[in-house]
Amino acid sequence: MSPAIIQVDVIIPTQTRYLDLIGSIGEHIAKEVDSYAGDREALAYHLNLVLTEATANAIKHAHDKEAKDTVRICIHIEEKQLTIKVYDHGQGFDLEAVAKPDFDHPKENGMGLFFIKTLMDSVTYTQQADGNVLEIIKYL
């Protein structure tokens, strides 16, 4: 049998009401990843969360008033790897410079990327002329 490949490519308006849709798609996809040996319910929550956080960031921090008000999210699954890409057209930011939350002095914000980095295996942010992309990888 050839390795199962699922690809889901979603474009939504930059409105938080669509976060539920994106997160739910992630949750359903987790249930179809047959090669995954770990806790599938936990994976479902984690994909829901990571997609929600990454998409919310693209909506909140990278809303480009001039360009089309949409966010593009791509989910790609190969046999041993799940890749999420969230594109934005904002001014970009330095992922490496984002500090870990200070657990002794918790703050209301700044936990989103921490969740993504903690729950997934690799996170990169690349700024390009035609847009930026947050790329998240989870090994299955």
Place this chain on the structure above:
Amino acid sequence: MSPAIIQVDVIIPTQTRYLDLIGSIGEHIAKEVDSYAGDREALAYHLNLVLTEATANAIKHAHDKEAKDTVRICIHIEEKQLTIKVYDHGQGFDLEAVAKPDFDHPKENGMGLFFIKTLMDSVTYTQQADGNVLEIIKYL
């Protein structure tokens, strides 16, 4: 506010186990269609069903052994219209020649396209050199 546009493009292996994923995506999308005045729960079921039937047909009847074993499904929502396209690489068929089920002599098969035609507003099947596409439209 500009008209909300959602676009979901999915590629899955030609395996019936992925029907649940496709149907569920349709169900979630129905819940986000804010312009819809009708019964949203019913719309959710209908999109789930129509996506399931159309994708199952692409898997069952149009499995191309030589080409890549995948099915592509596109869902596109504009303010007043939802469009579903299901691509296949099989030998194609004549949609107009498919008879309605005989209700007095019900059969096990042949109810899928009837559901699609009954629940949606427009259905066409186009054969092209690079593949066939079943296009389904629902006005919202």
Place this chain on the structure above:
Amino acid sequence: MNFKLEKLNDCQVLTIQEERIDAHNSAALKTELLQLVEQGDEPIIVQLEQVRFIDSSGLGALLSGHKQALVKSGKLLLVNIQQPVLSMFEITRLNRVFEIYGTINEAFAAQS
């Protein structure tokens, strides 16, 4: 296809333990129903309470069981169908083909 099979009041009661019946599991349902029909002549009651979604192949599997039961002078009854699922029987007019009861007790009562 997950299900539970019990003998109750001289009926074979098949409780479907799936939220969804589609082309992925309908063949298994069809096989199970045909086996039940072969095994004996008690009425077969299919409990659909847990089923939230059925597609045309699921309806086809039930229809196949129903037809085969008739051939064997048996019968197949459906109970506890959720409203959205029942709508699919209505659209295909299969509600006129199957014996459908609201509860399993109504189905038992109709057998006696």
Place this chain on the structure above:
Amino acid sequence: MNFKLEKLNDCQVLTIQEERIDAHNSAALKTELLQLVEQGDEPIIVQLEQVRFIDSSGLGALLSGHKQALVKSGKLLLVNIQQPVLSMFEITRLNRVFEIYGTINEAFAAQS
């Protein structure tokens, strides 16, 4: 954000009636909590039994209510957190910040 607000045992009990708290409804939750803190000095109990999913902005809204309650010498307690949601508190160490009880009765008992 759908919720129910009741006064029980000298506590303000806010029952969240959403399966999901995310950036779409967390601002409404934050506003509601800050209003409750302003309105009186009874302990605020947030019932999370129905919540299946929370994101960082939801945790942030609860944290904001907690901090504001402390400023006003009040308190905010969380009860009935489902395990997957509780894991989010654990990953962010917020389980050490909030007063968390398994049931509302335990939360009441701890106030007397």
